[in-house]
Amino acid sequence: MKKFINNPEDVVSEALTGFVDCYSNYYEKHEEVNGVLLKNRRKDKVALVIGGGSGHEPMFSGFVGKGLGDAAACGNIFASPDPGTIYETAMAVENSKGVLFVYGNYAGDNLNFDMAEELLEEDGVKSTHVRVWDDCASAPKDRLTDRRGIAGDLFVVKIAGAACDAGLELDEVKATAEMARDNLRSIGVASSPGQIPGLDKPTFEIADDEMEYGMGIHGEKGIERTKMKTVDEITEYLYFNIKKDMEINSGDEVCVLINGLGSTTILEMSIAYRKLKELLDADGVQVHDSDINSYCTCQEMGGFSISILKLNEELKKLYDMPCYCPYYAKEGK
Amino acid sequence: MKKFINNPEDVVSEALTGFVDCYSNYYEKHEEVNGVLLKNRRKDKVALVIGGGSGHEPMFSGFVGKGLGDAAACGNIFASPDPGTIYETAMAVENSKGVLFVYGNYAGDNLNFDMAEELLEEDGVKSTHVRVWDDCASAPKDRLTDRRGIAGDLFVVKIAGAACDAGLELDEVKATAEMARDNLRSIGVASSPGQIPGLDKPTFEIADDEMEYGMGIHGEKGIERTKMKTVDEITEYLYFNIKKDMEINSGDEVCVLINGLGSTTILEMSIAYRKLKELLDADGVQVHDSDINSYCTCQEMGGFSISILKLNEELKKLYDMPCYCPYYAKEGK
Amino acid sequence: MENLNAVQAKEMIMYIADKIIEAKPMLTEVDSAIGDGDHGIGMAGGLTKAKTKVEKMESPEDVYAVFHAAGKAMLMSMGGASGVIFGSMFMAGAKGMDPVGEIGAEELAQMMKRSLEAIQERGKAQVGDKTMVDALSPAVDAMEASASEGIVPMLTRAEAAALAGVESTKNFEAKFGRAKTQGTTIGFQDAGATSVWIIFKSMKEYAETH
Amino acid sequence: MENLNAVQAKEMIMYIADKIIEAKPMLTEVDSAIGDGDHGIGMAGGLTKAKTKVEKMESPEDVYAVFHAAGKAMLMSMGGASGVIFGSMFMAGAKGMDPVGEIGAEELAQMMKRSLEAIQERGKAQVGDKTMVDALSPAVDAMEASASEGIVPMLTRAEAAALAGVESTKNFEAKFGRAKTQGTTIGFQDAGATSVWIIFKSMKEYAETH
Numbered sequence A, B: 001m002k003k004f005i006n007n008p009e010d011v012v013s014e015a016l017t018g019f020v021d022c023y024s025n026y027y028e029k030h031e032e033v034n035g036v037l038l039k040n041r042r043k044d045k046v047a048l049v050i051g052g053g054s055g056h057e058p059m060f061s062g063f064v065g066k067g068l069g070d071a072a073a074c075g076n077i078f079a080s081p082d083p084g085t086i087y088e089t090a091m092a093v094e095n096s097k098g099v100l101f102v103y104g105n106y107a108g109d110n111l112n113f114d115m116a117e118e119l120l121e122e123d124g125v126k127s128t129h130v131r132v133w134d135d136c137a138s139a140p141k142d143r144l145t146d147r148r149g150i151a152g153d154l155f156v157v158k159i160a161g162a163a164c165d166a167g168l169e170l171d172e173v174k175a176t177a178e179m180a181r182d183n184l185r186s187i188g189v190a191s192s193p194g195q196i197p198g199l200d201k202p203t204f205e206i207a208d209d210e211m212e213y214g215m216g217i218h219g220e221k222g223i224e225r226t227k228m229k230t231v232d233e234i235t236e237y238l239y240f241n242i243k244k245d246m247e248i249n250s251g252d253e254v255c256v257l258i259n260g261l262g263s264t265t266i267l268e269m270s271i272a273y274r275k276l277k278e279l280l281d282a283d284g285v286q287v288h289d290s291d292i293n294s295y296c297t298c299q300e301m302g303g304f305s306i307s308i309l310k311l312n313e314e315l316k317k318l319y320d321m322p323c324y325c326p327y328y329a330k331e332g333k
Numbered sequence C, D: 001m002e003n004l005n006a007v008q009a010k011e012m013i014m015y016i017a018d019k020i021i022e023a024k025p026m027l028t029e030v031d032s033a034i035g036d037g038d039h040g041i042g043m044a045g046g047l048t049k050a051k052t053k054v055e056k057m058e059s060p061e062d063v064y065a066v067f068h069a070a071g072k073a074m075l076m077s078m079g080g081a082s083g084v085i086f087g088s089m090f091m092a093g094a095k096g097m098d099p100v101g102e103i104g105a106e107e108l109a110q111m112m113k114r115s116l117e118a119i120q121e122r123g124k125a126q127v128g129d130k131t132m133v134d135a136l137s138p139a140v141d142a143m144e145a146s147a148s149e150g151i152v153p154m155l156t157r158a159e160a161a162a163l164a165g166v167e168s169t170k171n172f173e174a175k176f177g178r179a180k181t182q183g184t185t186i187g188f189q190d191a192g193a194t195s196v197w198i199i200f201k202s203m204k205e206y207a208e209t210h
């Protein structure tokens, strides 16, 4: 795999510099650590700090924005940021109303964010966290907290960001973000691997005519490897698995994200959406809003995931609040 | 190459259906042809109709929106839409203030859009066009009109959309869009091919350690094939070629787009941006706004292009007007 | 056949359509070698539309209207460069003509000549640019030169000229078409020229048997 | 060596750092076989920071402060799970202790025991989960059992126990770590456990010669 890089060891720091340069109208880089900070942020609210390993762009740094994250703490490729990075990033944006961390539920992230929270506590800064575990293929339902966070992160960031903007207190923002997390399921399919810059092995191996359901965004083993199917069959299977995990009833309103893992095209994902919409229609489920995009990638991995967020009154109100960043903008309703 | 499709022949129509379903808050499909129409569009202005072959998503259908295109006429993959599709799409959105077509300068598109203009003329509907030929690698400077349109299309659509929104007359909108086109240059580099759904050959072949400067977005031959270089070297070469073609002086203000061709990551393109910014800084050129995204793709082709739009007072004013569509939103200044 | 009447024109179009649809795999192969491989699909699709269109004309009374309808159906459905080019091949020469119940060899030749002119006007291709013009242009020349001999002899010569034109494309480097290959195109025949030859061959075959 | 004073603690950390940096390619290879291959880079990076940090402590007077500073430097720079885990190995047991100029074998053993507890509290790994705990836990047991014999014999036993722990990881299936491989991990040793062994080996070597 050819990569457009200089020295593999400099990838993350050079990319962050370039990213923040490019969006200097919106962002600035933390002077000491790999943190992306929103420039003109509101100062009278709970600070929302997101983050995790790099390599999934635009997740997480690309979801810093108005009504979204106030800052993102960025680790090396596929590795959690260290507690120092998280701590400094949070300190740079906190406004004495506390800090909510939203991140994907991975062992490394949990350890490092927990440690950062302890450091903040020592400084008298209130903080708490919501771990996203939307990938319902990554562990059985009775081991929810073993599940991984994937593209559904975005919905939790959106809702948490809106809750912060609405002026809610830290515990309320946390409760709301958890409500979003608990009403959310994702599952994906992979057809080809991504590659970490500087490593010569792809994240996994797969035959030319095969695909794998439920694979994680770092190449973690999925639930079933099979011959390549039609996108209609795949979509049906993915939707079926989400429904098996979360009750979706006629009359429910949902938000939907079809997320590309890197090299899968909007053209292909649009065909998947077409089928998903047919299935949702048949179930009497109403789509409130939806997106087709590559928001949470695994380098140039092939494949996509479906995320479904079930709305209630409160979530809907927050979802409908406007937000803006260069990669994700909602006008509000 | 594995594709997430059903029947290859149905790709474009199924994808368009899904795309419009997904963004049904914004779009509707033309009842008869492959046209994407903006739902709540202003009725008191020149209609901006964009289009071309499919397979470059989100270009063109994804740039229908407020302050952008009123509609997009979509062809088959990498093939111009037919005159009927263009004509019907234009008729669906025109408001008796005339129609401006903006599209990439390719033989097939030119033939079909011209034909559609003749049909509109027969019906008494005024129309004209701006062909985008931003790819300065595709022909020498003395054969400007032989050059191809690539990612720079977006800037012309942005400016033309703003000019329409500003209430300009058809000939003024055309002149403004041409001004944008003439102040715009792009050039790209490719490292791996894309693949058309249903075909078993990739769009081109390239060795594992090679890249090609100036390759077109359908795999058209570029200007130089070489061993893989560092992204800093590549960026320098690309910028150098743009400067060779268009005067860029100290004090100039520009807008920049680093456009991914499909599978190249935001991480990699951010590193390229970092270098480009250094070069622009060294030349005393000021970046007014910039983006890193995959706006004009060639299926899962690897590589990226740099587009530079040189601003003047008028272009800047129009660029700074707000626009919104699910793939490209600017808040306005 | 001495003259071509409107009903025969309709049948001739339908016959051409069947032959192009039959040749779809072959045209795909030819376009795949140096182009993007979609020419067979495009032509077969366009002529299917043309056939459906003229089939609906129950008892047509204007020869030109039949050709025009067929060409327009192609033009309005095919897309790509070839949609306009091959649509024009049937449509452009028939456009704006006064209705007539039948035409002779001379009129048929003149119609094709006008189409060729329109195609070159729109597409800017010259003989030697490795396009369908390399087959159509000599075919039109042959028609003009032999129109006095009658429709069947004229179409026989036109077909032969088109075929020679197809052969000639092997000597040229491609200048048009969206997905140019990386290497040379010399040694390969042009897909569009091949279609032109099949069209003339079909016209001749129809004329011979009616 | 009877006791370990603050200056020696500093030198010991620097010695460990050099040995881990030396072992970087080996650790990379071990992590590549079943993990994502970044363990060598991470450990070498973290211990470089630790070394730089303690190097700056001119004449340190508190043994615990030296270990704490080293661990914190690792913790605050490495990222990933192993940053917290290996940072804690030096830091957690030293945290909150009253300053002392030197410590004996018993104190060293107790410090490592507290670190192990913190690591297991944070990381939730048990012996048999194929992590660094499989090397650290038996090493701590060995230290406790032999602390009365003095620092060098204690560290000699601890190193042996850690090495046996590394061997044991070959029998287990991995349960932690982000980039689990597709196949089985049985037959392969754990990267983190390997680092633990190198750390004890280095501690012993330093103690032997000072």
Ligand SMILES: Nc1ncnc2c1ncn2[C@@H]1O[C@H](COP(=O)(O)OP(=O)(O)O)[C@@H](O)[C@H]1O
Pocket (backbone or CB within 6 Å): B079, B107, B108, C031, C035, C036, C037, C038, C039, C040, C042, C043, C080, C081, C082, C083, C085, C119, C122, C123, C124, C125, C130, C131, C132, C133, C176, C177, C178, C179, C190, C191, C192, C193
């Ligand atoms: N400008 C032109 N003038 C005449 N014929 C052309 C021109 N451009 C293309 N053609 C013909 O069209 C053929 C290709 O048709 P097709 O494969 O259907 O379209 P595309 O090139 O868009 O894939 C070429 O073989 C050539 O004969």
Ligand SMILES: Nc1ncnc2c1ncn2[C@@H]1O[C@H](COP(=O)(O)OP(=O)(O)O)[C@@H](O)[C@H]1O
Pocket (backbone or CB within 6 Å): A079, A107, A108, D031, D035, D036, D037, D038, D039, D040, D042, D043, D080, D081, D082, D083, D085, D119, D122, D123, D124, D125, D130, D131, D132, D133, D176, D177, D178, D179, D190, D191, D192, D193
């Ligand atoms: N929860 C845990 N408890 C103890 N050790 C762990 C834990 N998770 C990982 N490790 C150790 O960390 C090592 C991997 O380190 P490293 O490769 O640097 O990090 P990563 O797994 O994030 O790539 C594993 O070999 C294991 O020994």
Ligand SMILES: [Mg+2]
Pocket (backbone or CB within 6 Å): A078, A079, D036, D038, D080, D178
């Ligand atoms: Mg790792």
Ligand SMILES: [Mg+2]
Pocket (backbone or CB within 6 Å): B078, B079, C036, C038, C080, C178
């Ligand atoms: Mg084509």
Ligand SMILES: [Mg+2]
Pocket (backbone or CB within 6 Å): C031, C035, C036, C037, C038, C039
């Ligand atoms: Mg073709």
Ligand SMILES: [Mg+2]
Pocket (backbone or CB within 6 Å): D031, D035, D036, D037, D038, D039
């Ligand atoms: Mg590792």
